[in-house]
Amino acid sequence: LFAIFALCFYLFYPKTFYIENKPCITFTVGYVSFDMIFVKGSTFEMGEVKTEDNPFDIPKHHVTLSDFYIGKYEVTQALWRAVMNDNPSEYIGENLPVNNVSWYDCQTFVRKICNITNKKFVLPTEAQWEYVARGGVKAKEYKYSGSNNLSDVGWYNDNSNLTLHNVGTKSPNELGIYDMSGNIEELCSDWYDDWYNVLQCRSEINPQG
Numbered sequence: 001l002f003a004i005f006a007l008c009f010y011l012f013y014p015k016t017f018y019i020e021n022k023p024c025i026t027f028t029v030g031y032v033s034f035d036m037i038f039v040k041g042s043t044f045e046m047g048e049v050k051t052e053d054n055p056f057d058i059p060k061h062h063v064t065l066s067d068f069y070i071g072k073y074e075v076t077q078a079l080w081r082a083v084m085n086d087n088p089s090e091y092i093g094e095n096l097p098v099n100n101v102s103w104y105d106c107q108t109f110v111r112k113i114c115n116i117t118n119k120k121f122v123l124p125t126e127a128q129w130e131y132v133a134r135g136g137v138k139a140k141e142y143k144y145s146g147s148n149n150l151s152d153v154g155w156y157n158d159n160s161n162l163t164l165h166n167v168g169t170k171s172p173n174e175l176g177i178y179d180m181s182g183n184i185e186e187l188c189s190d191w192y193d194d195w196y197n198v199l200q201c202r203s204e205i206n207p208q209g
Contacts, residue, residue: 030082036069073167123189135174145180146173154182
């Protein structure tokens with residue numbers, strides 16, 4: 001996964017705010033439109049078996065998630081500017097993912113976009129992010145998000161020329177979500193805790209971290 005400076009993120013809003021379960025909902029802020037893709041909830045095995053190569057992966061455990069929506073693309077600089085009236089990014093481009101932002105900056109962005117749209121947007125939990133990256137109910141057990149060939153779905157060190165690329169220029173995963181195995185990292189709502197994964201390796205419903 002390629003990330004140089006700060007992180008980008010996805011947004012979702014929970015089922016309690018649905019009008020109907022449309023496959024895709026488009027919102028417009030100023031001159032910028034963005035799509036939210038419906039994700040059917042289910043139970044999946046979260047995490048991996050801990051190995052020497054993956055010392056931070058947690059043992060697999062069952063997690064059940066409710067339905068939600070998630071952004072089709074990483075948040076672009078155009079959308080960030082439309083909401084925040086600035087662009088803090090190190091690499092500049094309207095359709096590049098926003099970068100050089102902190103988790104706290106993202107919380108401000110979320111609050112503002114909630115006020116603009118009158119909808120409840122939040123950062124996804126780690127469980128929601130991993131579920132989407134795996135392909136949700138359409139998962140085909142690929143090694144990467146949407147393919148066994150990383151070059152098909154992601155920009156990374158060997159093919160990115162060590163720079164960011166416009167969102168959505170690689171193939172999507174099974175759910176139609178782009179750039180989940182490369183380009184830039186995405187932030188989740190959860191905080192990091194060394195002991196959380198050890199203590200929480202049990203079946204959970206909509207875990208918050």
